[in-house]
Amino acid sequence: MDNNPYLEVFIDESKEHLQAINDHLLLLEKDPEDLSIVNEIFRSAHTLKGMSATMGYQDLSNLTHQMENVLDGVRDGLIKVDADMLDIVFDSVDGLEAMVMDIADGGAGNRDVKRVVKMLEGIEVGERSTTFAFEPAQQTYPSMNLSIDEFTRTVLEQSKEQGQQNYRVEVTLRDDCLLKAARVYMVFEVLEQLGEVILSVPSVEQLENEEFEQSFIVLLITTSNMEEVERKIHKVSEIERVEVAEFLIDSRLPELSPLEEDDPSDPVNNIKSEEKIASVTSEKTNQRQVGNKTIRINIDRLDGLMNLFEELVIDKGRLEQISSELNHTELQETVEHMSRISGDLQSIILNMRMVPIEQVFNRFPRMVRQFSRDLNKQVNLNIVGADTELDRTVIDEIGDPLVHLIRNALDHGIESPAERERKGKESSGNLELKAFHRGNHVFIEIADDGAGINRDKVIRKAVSNHVVTEHQALKMNNKQVYELIMESGFSTADTVSDVSGRGVGLDVVKSTIEALGGTITVNSELDRGSIFSVQLPLTLSIISVMLVEVQKEKFAIPLGSIIETAIVKKEDVMLAHRKQVIEFRGKVVPLVFLEEVLEVPSSHEKDEYLSLVMVRKKDKMAGLVVDSFIGQQEVVLKSLSDYLSGAYAISGATILGDGQVALILDSDALIK
Amino acid sequence: MEEMSSFLKVIVFQLNEEEYTIPVHQVGSIERIMAITRVPGTAPFVKGVINLRGVVTPIIDLGERLGMESTRITEQTRIITVKIGDLAVGLIVEGANDVLDINQELIEPSPEAIGTEDLEFIQGVVHLEQRLLVLLNLEKVLSLEEALDWKKAEV
The missing domain is CATH 1.10.287 (Helix Hairpins)
Structure with missing residues (x-):
């Protein structure tokens, strides 16, 4: 089986397609009317079906086939996209995933899929009277007439059946209106509160870019009456005229489809996440280009x-x-x-x-969806900067800590919808996952707009858990208090839930990140939300160091912790509390004699000058006394064998140009 | 193969004028002595680390580890790199020059009388014509706890 040269390719590609299906399903959930998404899913599923049939994985191909049927129904407007339907499709994707994993582990990819297939069939049957083969057309729509495509028709008909009203709303802005896009946004916000906007002419994108004269038309499905709609829209200022009329689905078949391929018909969403959509579209084009130019390497x-x-x-x-x-x-x-x-x-x-952090972020939308359902919370996940690149060594390690942080934000951060409404927030919470480069570091921020950290609660808990004493706690500033939640044995959740809150978690996260050479900080505002900010080195394998000599031994000091180097006279050294210190730029800085600390065998006497490497750990400083500076260098970081991992003040080793090993100092350990 | 023939292939090396053996399958390579970088804050028998073809490998003085005096470096001194699980360590020995097949039936439990402290490092002894070969228990020799315990006691 493993000898099959295509197997590896098959597994890799299947995983990619499944990921693509997952991603697009999530998009579809946000934007159930966007048929271009359905088409994407269909394409992935179709390829997967073909591949698995060719490779002889019957169950895989059967399940995919069934899923395809359902998608086909969605495309034809026969099946409505809703949470239940998506749940089943997600289930079947899980099944597919399990089969592919089984194949990857050398199994035959067999799995009992009858239940899921039954459910898929359940969605599919009943509505298979006519089939319209429908592809979204590419035309833009400059005219002011509303014409609808088959899909929109179906939606309108359905809403009519459900006792909702379909209105054609024409809004004209005043001639002197300055920020047209902003007004449009406000109008759409009003409309979204009233009901569902299923179509707008010109398209939302054009509206956003102010590519329209003074007026625009939207199709609104709502339960409110005309007067109410009109009145509410008029509340937005700089509106000249609002015309609300009932929209009658005429019998004439539409010739043109106003839907553009990449135009999601949920306008508010669209405006809000402008950045995201931009990145999604650019990703799409990127993928197409890259697809032809990459090869897989083990x-x-x-x-x-x-x-x-x-x-x-x-x-x-x-x-x-x-x-x-x-x-x-x-x-x-x-x-x-x-x-x-x-x-x-x-x-x-x-x-x-270097691989994009997307690899890690990919799995979060599904996870967030699952958790928020489990917790009965509503959460919008917004991912920014998924294309930020990191060394694979870091990528491999960062997944779990991020999962913890996200769980934490969902569980302890974002409140239940009722709670949020009570506080006067939108019922659905927002979670932003953001990655970006700054200097030689990558930052990952997890921000929620939830409950924030309650200082008093944290202190109470910390005191009762003996993390700090009451006396200490009183003197701490907010930031220090927030850091307490990352101490071990700490959990502020009122109830222990399945998602998080077992008291392990944040302290593990902290130590994992620190082991990667990174730091984590937390900032919070009560009832406004929290931001966890993780700072990571770009790569774990190469770092910039300053090479120094102590007697005959060479040591490397990471450049990141060095402030500067200095040479001082011996008589400038003073004694304070029997410790040797110097005055340096107006501060008293303790000296650390590496020769003593590192027990370097002494072979020659020191001269009358001291060479110092000034290092910093947060707000503390120290001067490391060395014999001479060799210079700055990029070195390949090698881990010290487990056998020596506990060695004092040594964080690793590197191999120098002459083939010898030099130790890398952990200057943090030297600063007391 | 070994089990079937019940023969154990071992590397023979000298230490303090005695002959010790390690099973061949635990040995990575035998190296001439090279520049060792000292690592501060480790047990005295840990001599430091070397660059073994790009891998930073810790080196211990086997003699010192077994409670003898530290090995004097000569032309004959060798570093035997051994691997136990994920742990690769180099052992400084006085010389390594022989590979033998030992009939496992000839391995006797270590004689109680030799000493007490370092007995745990010995898996057994083999009488082979004029020679007495000591079979080392590498797991014990390289036990991580020993290296770390020492450190704790010292700090």
């Missing part, structure tokens, strides 16, 4: 390449040394050329290992 091979390259770098260092000793011009030129090439090679290899 990660082990990349790691192998990296290891080999590291050795090459070390040999290069040796060669440079030898050539400078030999003083042979041609040799030197060749070696210099080689150095340049290996520098380029290094950046390429490192780039190859």
Whole structure:
């Protein structure tokens, strides 16, 4: 089975298609009328069906086929997209996923899918009278006439059956209206409160870009009466005229479809998440381009390449040394050329290992949907910056901590809809997941607009759990109090739930992130929400260090913690509390003699000057006393063997140009 | 294979004028002595780390670990790298120069009389013509707790 050369490709591609289906289903849930999304799902499902049938995975292909039938019904407007229907489709996607995983583990991909298939069939049957093969047309719609496509018709007919009214609302803005887009937004907000906008002419996008004269028309499904609609819209200022009329579904078949392919018909959503949609569309085009240019490489091979390259770098260092000793011009030129090439090679290899954080973020929309359903909460997840790239080593580690943080935000952060309404907020909470680069770091922020952190509650809990004493707590500022929730054995949830709140979690998150060389901070405002901000190094494998010499030993100090270097005279050293300190830029800074701390065998006496590396840990400083500075260098970080992992003030090791190992100092441990 | 023939292939090395053995399947390579970088705050028998083909590998002085004096570095000194689970460690020995097949039936439990402290490191002894080979219990020699316990006591 494993010998099948196509199997790996099949598994990878199936996973991709399943992910695509998942993503699009979530989009569809937000935007049930957008047929272009259904088409995307259909395409993925269809490919998956074809592939699995070719590979001989019958169950997989059967289930996909059934799902396809349902999607077909949706496309034809015969099946309505709602939460229950989506639940079943999600279920079947889970089933598909399980089968693909089984195949990946060497199984036959068999699975009892009868139940799900039955449910899918249940959705499908009953409404299969006529089938319209319908593809959204591409035309834009400059005219002011409302014409509807088959799908919209169905929706209108259905709403009529359910006793709702279909209105054609024509809104004309005043001539002197300055911010037309803003007015449009406000009008749409009013309309959304009244009912559902299923169509607008010009399109929402055009409206947003102010590509219209003074008036626009929307189709509104609502339970309110005409007068009410008119009155409410008039509340928005700078409106010249509002005309509300009942929209009659005429018998004439529409010739044109006003729906553009990428025009979701839920306008409010559209306006709000402008940025997101922009990124979605750009992703779409990107994917198309990239699709032709990438090949799959096994990660082990990349790691192998990296290891080999590291050795090459070390040999290069040796060669440079030898050539400078030999003083042979041609040799030197060749070696210099080689150095340049290996520098380029290094950046390429490192780039190859960078993967978009999307890989991690991908699974969150599903997860958030599931949790919020479990918790009976309504949550909008907004993901920003999914294309931010991180080294694979970091990506592998960051998933679990983020899951914890998101669970935490959903469980403890965002309140129940009733609670939110009581506080005067929208009933559905917002959760934003944002990744971005800054300097040599990647930031990931998880922000919710929930309850925030209750300072008093935290302190009470911390005191009763003996994390701090009452006396200490009184002196803490808000930020310090918030950090308490990440201490071990801390949980402020009133009840322990399945999602989070077992008292393990945030402290684990904190230590995982710190182990990755990152930091986590939390900020919060009561009843306004909390932001957890995670800062991570771009890569775990290469860091910038300052190489220093202590007696005959070389040590590397991470550049990140160094403020500056200094050389002071011995007589400038003072004693305070029997500790040696110096005055440095108006501050008294304690000195740490590395020779003593690191028990370096002494071979020569120090001269009358002290070379200092000033390091910082949060607001504390220290001066590390070394013998000499060698220079700044990018080094490949190697973990110290488990055997030595507890070594004092050493965070890792690296291999220098001469092939020797140099230890990387953990300056934080040296600052008391 | 080993089980079937009940023969154990071992590497023989010298330490303090005695002959010790480690099963071949636990041995990664045998290296000449190379530059060792000291790691502060570790047990005295941990000599530091070396760059073993790109992997930072800790080195321990096996003699010192077994309670003898520290090994004097000579031309004959070798580093035997061994692997137990995920742990790769280099052992400094006085010389390594032989590979033997030992009939497992010949392995006797370690004689109680030799000593007391370092007995736990010994899995058994083999009498082979004129030679007495000591079979090391590597798991014990490399036990992580020992290395860390030492540190705790010291700090």
